[in-house]
Amino acid sequence: MRSFRHRLLHPLVLVTAMTFVLSGCNSTAAPQEPQTPPSVETPTPPKNEEAKPKEETAPPSAETPKQEQPEQPQKAKPTETKPAEKPPAGQPPELSFPDIEVVGEPESVAVLVNKQRKLPENYQPNDLVFPNVPYLLPEKSEKRKMRKEAAGALEQLFAAAQADGVQLAGVSAYRSHAYQKALFNRYVKKDGVEKARTYSAVPGTSEHETGLAIDVSGKDGKCAATSCFAGTKEAKWLDENVEKFGFIIRYPEGKDAITGYIYEPWHLRYVGAEIAQEIGEKGITLEEYSGAVPVSTPTN
Numbered sequence: 001m002r003s004f005r006h007r008l009l010h011p012l013v014l015v016t017a018m019t020f021v022l023s024g025c026n027s028t029a030a031p032q033e034p035q036t037p038p039s040v041e042t043p044t045p046p047k048n049e050e051a052k053p054k055e056e057t058a059p060p061s062a063e064t065p066k067q068e069q070p071e072q073p074q075k076a077k078p079t080e081t082k083p084a085e086k087p088p089a090g091q092p093p094e095l096s097f098p099d100i101e102v103v104g105e106p107e108s109v110a111v112l113v114n115k116q117r118k119l120p121e122n123y124q125p126n127d128l129v130f131p132n133v134p135y136l137l138p139e140k141s142e143k144r145k146m147r148k149e150a151a152g153a154l155e156q157l158f159a160a161a162q163a164d165g166v167q168l169a170g171v172s173a174y175r176s177h178a179y180q181k182a183l184f185n186r187y188v189k190k191d192g193v194e195k196a197r198t199y200s201a202v203p204g205t206s207e208h209e210t211g212l213a214i215d216v217s218g219k220d221g222k223c224a225a226t227s228c229f230a231g232t233k234e235a236k237w238l239d240e241n242v243e244k245f246g247f248i249i250r251y252p253e254g255k256d257a258i259t260g261y262i263y264e265p266w267h268l269r270y271v272g273a274e275i276a277q278e279i280g281e282k283g284i285t286l287e288e289y290s291g292a293v294p295v296s297t298p299t300n
Contacts, residue, residue: 118204125211135170145174147211150270157245167219175208235265243280246273
Protein backbone atom coordinates (compact mmCIF):
# COMPACT_ATOMS: atom_id res chain seq x y z
CA MET A 1 0.00 0.00 0.00
CA ARG A 2 2.75 2.35 0.91
CA SER A 3 4.54 1.38 -2.10
CA PHE A 4 1.51 2.13 -4.22
CA ARG A 5 1.09 5.62 -2.60
CA HIS A 6 4.69 6.34 -3.11
CA ARG A 7 4.39 5.50 -6.75
CA LEU A 8 1.31 7.67 -7.03
CA LEU A 9 2.90 10.75 -5.41
CA HIS A 10 6.03 10.64 -7.42
CA PRO A 11 4.34 11.45 -10.67
CA LEU A 12 2.24 14.10 -8.96
CA VAL A 13 5.31 15.84 -7.70
CA LEU A 14 6.78 15.67 -11.12
CA VAL A 15 3.67 17.18 -12.67
CA THR A 16 3.60 19.96 -10.08
CA ALA A 17 7.22 20.77 -10.70
CA MET A 18 6.65 20.89 -14.41
CA THR A 19 3.65 23.14 -13.92
CA PHE A 20 5.70 25.53 -11.85
CA VAL A 21 8.43 25.62 -14.39
CA LEU A 22 5.98 26.24 -17.17
CA SER A 23 4.23 29.02 -15.23
CA GLY A 24 7.60 30.73 -14.70
CA CYS A 25 8.25 30.62 -18.44
CA ASN A 26 4.80 31.96 -19.33
CA SER A 27 5.22 34.86 -16.97
CA THR A 28 7.81 36.36 -19.38
CA ALA A 29 5.18 36.58 -22.08
CA ALA A 30 3.07 38.95 -19.98
CA PRO A 31 2.93 42.50 -21.29
CA GLN A 32 5.61 44.67 -19.89
CA GLU A 33 5.54 48.43 -19.42
CA PRO A 34 7.60 50.19 -22.07
CA GLN A 35 10.89 51.20 -20.72
CA THR A 36 11.94 54.85 -21.20
CA PRO A 37 15.22 54.98 -23.05
CA PRO A 38 17.95 56.60 -21.16
CA SER A 39 17.95 60.37 -21.81
CA VAL A 40 20.79 61.64 -23.95
CA GLU A 41 22.36 64.60 -22.34
CA THR A 42 22.68 67.53 -24.75
CA PRO A 43 26.21 68.81 -24.51
CA THR A 44 26.35 72.30 -23.13
CA PRO A 45 28.43 74.63 -25.27
CA PRO A 46 31.33 76.30 -23.61
CA LYS A 47 30.46 79.45 -21.77
CA ASN A 48 32.44 81.70 -24.10
CA GLU A 49 30.91 80.32 -27.27
CA GLU A 50 27.35 80.76 -28.48
CA ALA A 51 25.57 77.70 -29.72
CA LYS A 52 25.08 78.59 -33.39
CA PRO A 53 23.60 76.27 -35.93
CA LYS A 54 26.25 75.05 -38.26
CA GLU A 55 25.86 76.56 -41.71
CA GLU A 56 25.71 74.03 -44.44
CA THR A 57 28.06 74.85 -47.27
CA ALA A 58 26.87 73.68 -50.62
CA PRO A 59 29.58 72.02 -52.63
CA PRO A 60 30.71 74.05 -55.63
CA SER A 61 28.75 73.27 -58.73
CA ALA A 62 29.10 74.29 -62.35
CA GLU A 63 25.38 74.95 -62.46
CA THR A 64 25.33 77.18 -59.40
CA PRO A 65 28.51 79.20 -59.39
CA LYS A 66 29.54 80.95 -56.28
CA GLN A 67 27.49 84.05 -55.84
CA GLU A 68 29.90 86.96 -55.67
CA GLN A 69 28.88 90.49 -55.01
CA PRO A 70 28.84 92.05 -58.47
CA GLU A 71 31.03 95.09 -58.88
CA GLN A 72 29.07 98.23 -59.22
CA PRO A 73 29.72 99.54 -62.73
CA GLN A 74 31.26 102.97 -62.77
CA LYS A 75 28.84 105.52 -63.90
CA ALA A 76 29.87 106.96 -67.21
CA LYS A 77 30.54 110.61 -66.94
CA PRO A 78 28.17 112.57 -69.07
CA THR A 79 29.80 113.84 -72.22
CA GLU A 80 30.43 117.48 -71.90
CA THR A 81 29.10 119.31 -74.87
CA LYS A 82 31.15 122.36 -75.41
CA PRO A 83 29.17 125.29 -76.57
CA ALA A 84 29.93 126.48 -80.04
CA GLU A 85 32.86 128.79 -79.95
CA LYS A 86 31.83 132.32 -80.44
CA PRO A 87 34.05 134.73 -82.30
CA PRO A 88 35.81 137.30 -80.15
CA ALA A 89 33.83 140.38 -79.33
CA GLY A 90 33.51 142.59 -82.35
CA GLN A 91 34.43 139.81 -84.80
CA PRO A 92 31.82 138.75 -87.37
CA PRO A 93 30.48 135.17 -87.26
CA GLU A 94 31.94 132.40 -89.41
CA LEU A 95 31.18 133.07 -93.06
CA SER A 96 30.43 130.44 -95.68
CA PHE A 97 30.62 130.78 -99.45
CA PRO A 98 29.23 127.58 -101.01
CA ASP A 99 29.20 129.17 -104.46
CA ILE A 100 33.01 129.14 -104.63
CA GLU A 101 34.63 126.04 -106.17
CA VAL A 102 37.56 124.36 -104.40
CA VAL A 103 40.58 123.80 -106.66
CA GLY A 104 41.78 120.25 -107.17
CA GLU A 105 45.56 120.79 -107.49
CA PRO A 106 46.62 123.54 -105.09
CA GLU A 107 50.31 122.59 -105.39
CA SER A 108 50.46 123.25 -109.14
CA VAL A 109 52.35 126.43 -110.12
CA ALA A 110 49.60 127.00 -112.68
CA VAL A 111 46.77 126.77 -110.13
CA LEU A 112 43.95 129.22 -110.84
CA VAL A 113 42.72 130.98 -107.72
CA ASN A 114 40.18 133.79 -108.03
CA LYS A 115 36.76 134.88 -106.80
CA GLN A 116 35.14 131.70 -108.14
CA ARG A 117 37.91 129.25 -107.20
CA LYS A 118 39.51 128.83 -103.80
CA LEU A 119 42.20 126.78 -102.12
CA PRO A 120 41.24 123.96 -99.72
CA GLU A 121 40.47 125.06 -96.18
CA ASN A 122 43.63 125.89 -94.22
CA TYR A 123 45.87 125.02 -97.17
CA GLN A 124 49.53 125.82 -96.61
CA PRO A 125 52.40 125.18 -99.06
CA ASN A 126 55.05 122.86 -97.67
CA ASP A 127 58.06 124.44 -99.40
CA LEU A 128 57.97 128.07 -98.28
CA VAL A 129 61.34 129.85 -98.05
CA PHE A 130 62.65 133.38 -97.69
CA PRO A 131 63.78 134.79 -101.05
CA ASN A 132 67.06 136.67 -100.84
CA VAL A 133 65.73 140.04 -102.01
CA PRO A 134 65.22 143.40 -100.25
CA TYR A 135 61.88 144.19 -98.65
CA LEU A 136 60.38 147.49 -97.56
CA LEU A 137 59.72 146.16 -94.07
CA PRO A 138 62.81 145.24 -92.06
CA GLU A 139 61.37 142.35 -90.05
CA LYS A 140 61.74 138.84 -91.42
CA SER A 141 58.06 137.95 -91.13
CA GLU A 142 56.07 135.16 -92.75
CA LYS A 143 54.82 137.63 -95.35
CA ARG A 144 58.26 137.55 -96.97
CA LYS A 145 58.03 133.86 -97.82
CA MET A 146 57.39 132.28 -101.21
CA ARG A 147 57.45 128.76 -102.53
CA LYS A 148 60.98 127.62 -103.27
CA GLU A 149 60.72 127.62 -107.08
CA ALA A 150 59.08 131.04 -107.16
CA ALA A 151 61.60 132.46 -104.67
CA GLY A 152 64.52 131.40 -106.86
CA ALA A 153 62.92 133.00 -109.93
CA LEU A 154 62.25 136.21 -107.98
CA GLU A 155 65.91 136.49 -107.01
CA GLN A 156 66.88 136.31 -110.69
CA LEU A 157 64.25 138.92 -111.60
CA PHE A 158 65.50 141.37 -108.95
CA ALA A 159 69.10 140.85 -110.01
CA ALA A 160 68.22 141.55 -113.68
CA ALA A 161 66.31 144.70 -112.70
CA GLN A 162 69.24 145.95 -110.65
CA ALA A 163 71.55 145.31 -113.58
CA ASP A 164 69.27 147.58 -115.63
CA GLY A 165 69.37 150.28 -112.94
CA VAL A 166 65.95 149.52 -111.48
CA GLN A 167 65.80 149.08 -107.71
CA LEU A 168 62.94 146.84 -106.64
CA ALA A 169 61.73 145.85 -103.19
CA GLY A 170 59.26 143.32 -101.95
CA VAL A 171 56.13 144.52 -100.16
CA SER A 172 54.11 141.40 -99.30
CA ALA A 173 54.26 137.80 -100.51
CA TYR A 174 52.73 134.84 -98.65
CA ARG A 175 49.67 135.21 -96.47
CA SER A 176 48.38 132.38 -94.36
CA HIS A 177 44.73 131.38 -94.49
CA ALA A 178 44.30 132.63 -90.92
CA TYR A 179 45.79 136.01 -91.78
CA GLN A 180 43.59 136.46 -94.85
CA LYS A 181 40.58 135.42 -92.84
CA ALA A 182 41.28 137.99 -90.13
CA LEU A 183 41.89 140.65 -92.77
CA PHE A 184 38.64 139.91 -94.61
CA ASN A 185 36.63 139.79 -91.39
CA ARG A 186 37.96 143.20 -90.46
CA TYR A 187 36.68 144.62 -93.73
CA VAL A 188 33.33 142.84 -93.27
CA LYS A 189 32.96 144.43 -89.87
CA LYS A 190 33.68 147.82 -91.39
CA ASP A 191 31.66 147.66 -94.63
CA GLY A 192 29.60 144.44 -94.68
CA VAL A 193 30.13 141.25 -96.69
CA GLU A 194 29.08 142.45 -100.15
CA LYS A 195 31.14 145.61 -100.00
CA ALA A 196 34.16 143.79 -98.58
CA ARG A 197 34.09 141.29 -101.47
CA THR A 198 34.59 144.11 -103.97
CA TYR A 199 38.05 145.01 -102.66
CA SER A 200 39.26 142.10 -100.52
CA ALA A 201 39.65 138.41 -101.28
CA VAL A 202 37.46 135.89 -99.48
CA PRO A 203 39.71 133.56 -97.41
CA GLY A 204 41.07 130.86 -99.72
CA THR A 205 40.67 132.95 -102.89
CA SER A 206 43.70 135.17 -102.36
CA GLU A 207 46.66 134.46 -104.62
CA HIS A 208 48.93 135.35 -101.73
CA GLU A 209 47.86 132.12 -100.03
CA THR A 210 49.41 130.08 -102.86
CA GLY A 211 52.94 131.22 -102.01
CA LEU A 212 53.36 132.08 -105.71
CA ALA A 213 52.43 135.78 -105.63
CA ILE A 214 54.17 138.93 -104.43
CA ASP A 215 53.50 142.65 -104.41
CA VAL A 216 56.57 144.72 -105.34
CA SER A 217 57.47 148.39 -105.49
CA GLY A 218 60.45 150.64 -105.99
CA LYS A 219 63.09 150.50 -103.30
CA ASP A 220 62.02 153.94 -102.09
CA GLY A 221 58.53 152.63 -101.31
CA LYS A 222 56.71 155.41 -103.14
CA CYS A 223 53.33 154.37 -104.54
CA ALA A 224 53.70 150.90 -103.03
CA ALA A 225 50.58 148.83 -103.86
CA THR A 226 48.66 151.89 -105.04
CA SER A 227 47.45 153.05 -108.45
CA CYS A 228 50.23 155.64 -108.82
CA PHE A 229 52.74 152.80 -109.14
CA ALA A 230 51.57 152.35 -112.74
CA GLY A 231 53.47 155.50 -113.81
CA THR A 232 56.82 154.51 -112.31
CA LYS A 233 59.89 153.20 -114.13
CA GLU A 234 59.73 150.09 -111.95
CA ALA A 235 56.24 149.27 -113.24
CA LYS A 236 57.37 149.80 -116.83
CA TRP A 237 60.36 147.51 -116.43
CA LEU A 238 58.20 144.80 -114.86
CA ASP A 239 55.64 144.98 -117.67
CA GLU A 240 58.38 144.39 -120.23
CA ASN A 241 60.41 141.71 -118.46
CA VAL A 242 58.49 139.58 -115.93
CA GLU A 243 57.63 136.80 -118.43
CA LYS A 244 61.33 136.05 -118.89
CA PHE A 245 61.49 134.84 -115.29
CA GLY A 246 58.22 132.89 -115.18
CA PHE A 247 56.05 135.70 -113.77
CA ILE A 248 52.99 137.51 -115.12
CA ILE A 249 51.20 140.73 -114.20
CA ARG A 250 48.29 138.87 -112.69
CA TYR A 251 45.70 141.66 -113.01
CA PRO A 252 46.52 143.49 -116.26
CA GLU A 253 44.95 146.71 -117.43
CA GLY A 254 41.56 146.41 -119.13
CA LYS A 255 40.92 142.84 -117.92
CA ASP A 256 39.05 143.59 -114.72
CA ALA A 257 35.79 142.10 -116.04
CA ILE A 258 37.64 138.78 -116.40
CA THR A 259 39.92 138.76 -113.39
CA GLY A 260 37.52 140.54 -111.05
CA TYR A 261 40.23 142.98 -109.95
CA ILE A 262 41.33 146.38 -111.22
CA TYR A 263 44.74 146.87 -112.77
CA GLU A 264 47.49 146.01 -110.30
CA PRO A 265 50.90 146.44 -111.98
CA TRP A 266 52.63 145.61 -108.67
CA HIS A 267 51.05 142.16 -108.26
CA LEU A 268 53.31 139.46 -109.75
CA ARG A 269 52.33 135.82 -110.00
CA TYR A 270 54.70 132.95 -110.73
CA VAL A 271 53.36 130.38 -113.22
CA GLY A 272 56.58 129.01 -114.72
CA ALA A 273 58.55 130.24 -117.74
CA GLU A 274 56.59 128.37 -120.43
CA ILE A 275 53.12 129.48 -119.34
CA ALA A 276 54.30 133.02 -118.61
CA GLN A 277 55.77 133.30 -122.10
CA GLU A 278 52.52 132.19 -123.75
CA ILE A 279 50.36 134.50 -121.64
CA GLY A 280 52.69 137.44 -122.37
CA GLU A 281 52.76 136.81 -126.11
CA LYS A 282 48.98 136.46 -126.38
CA GLY A 283 48.18 139.31 -124.00
CA ILE A 284 45.73 137.17 -122.04
CA THR A 285 44.99 136.47 -118.41
CA LEU A 286 45.47 133.29 -116.38
CA GLU A 287 41.69 132.80 -116.54
CA GLU A 288 41.77 132.87 -120.34
CA TYR A 289 44.78 130.57 -120.46
CA SER A 290 43.01 128.08 -118.17
CA GLY A 291 39.73 128.25 -120.11
CA ALA A 292 37.91 129.76 -117.14
CA VAL A 293 36.58 133.23 -117.78
CA PRO A 294 34.50 134.38 -114.82
CA VAL A 295 32.80 137.75 -114.97
CA SER A 296 32.75 139.39 -111.57
CA THR A 297 32.50 142.81 -110.03
CA PRO A 298 35.94 144.43 -110.05
CA THR A 299 37.36 145.86 -106.89
CA ASN A 300 37.27 149.57 -106.27
